[in-house]
Amino acid sequence: MGIKMGKPIVINRELSELDEFVLEVVKLIEKHASYVIVSGYVTILFGRSRGTEDVDFVIERIPEQRFLRMCDEAEARGFEFLNPEDCSGLYEMPVEKMGIRMARRGEMIPNAEIKFPKDYFPREALERRIPVELSGRRIYISPIELQIAYKLYLGSDKDFEDAFFLYELFKDNLDGAMLREYAKRLDVEVPF
Structure with missing residues (x-):
C-alpha cells in the first residue's frame, strides 16, 4: 500500500470490500450533507489489520x-436501515443523539452508523475534516490528532492500539500543539 502525505493524503491500493462499502455510503451521503468518517475505519484505511462491523459517520445536522430524501435515496440504492423505524421515524434518532445504522439490503455487516454531532469533538471532526484520496476517490476523515486523542480517551486495548498505530504512522507530520490540546480537553495523556 502506498501512502503519500500531504493535503489530501493519497492512498493507492487495491480496495477491500469494506472500502467499497464506505465509498458507496460516501457517494450517497455527500449528495445530502457534509460528513466525516471517524473511529476504527480510519486506522483500517491506513493499513491496520483489525476487524470492524461498522463505519462511523458524523454528518452535519x-x-x-x-434527511428523508437521503433515506429514500439510500433505499433506492439498495441499502436498508437496521433500526426498527422507517425513514419518517429515523430523523428523531440522530436529533436525540443516537446513531442510525444502514447496511446493504439483506446484510448486517458492514454497516454505517450515522450521527449528527452531539458535542464539541464530533463538531470539531466535521469542521476540521481532512481529505483522503483513496485510489482516486475522495473521502473525508477526522484530523489524525483528534483521532489519536479520542482513541486514548476511549481507553480500550483496541483503542489504545489504534492510537499508537496512527501516532507511529504520522508522527513526523502531526501538529503536536493540536494533539496536546485535544488530549488536554479530553483529560488524557499521550504516552508515546
Missing part, C-alpha cells in the same frame, strides 16, 4: 426533509 440537516433539516428533516433533506
Whole structure:
C-alpha cells in the first residue's frame, strides 16, 4: 500500500470490500450533507489489520426533509436501515443523539452508523475534516490528532492500539500543539 502525505493524503491500493462499502455510503451521503468518517475505519484505511462491523459517520445536522430524501435515496440504492423505524421515524434518532445504522439490503455487516454531532469533538471532526484520496476517490476523515486523542480517551486495548498505530504512522507530520490540546480537553495523556 502506498501512502503519500500531504493535503489530501493519497492512498493507492487495491480496495477491500469494506472500502467499497464506505465509498458507496460516501457517494450517497455527500449528495445530502457534509460528513466525516471517524473511529476504527480510519486506522483500517491506513493499513491496520483489525476487524470492524461498522463505519462511523458524523454528518452535519440537516433539516428533516433533506434527511428523508437521503433515506429514500439510500433505499433506492439498495441499502436498508437496521433500526426498527422507517425513514419518517429515523430523523428523531440522530436529533436525540443516537446513531442510525444502514447496511446493504439483506446484510448486517458492514454497516454505517450515522450521527449528527452531539458535542464539541464530533463538531470539531466535521469542521476540521481532512481529505483522503483513496485510489482516486475522495473521502473525508477526522484530523489524525483528534483521532489519536479520542482513541486514548476511549481507553480500550483496541483503542489504545489504534492510537499508537496512527501516532507511529504520522508522527513526523502531526501538529503536536493540536494533539496536546485535544488530549488536554479530553483529560488524557499521550504516552508515546
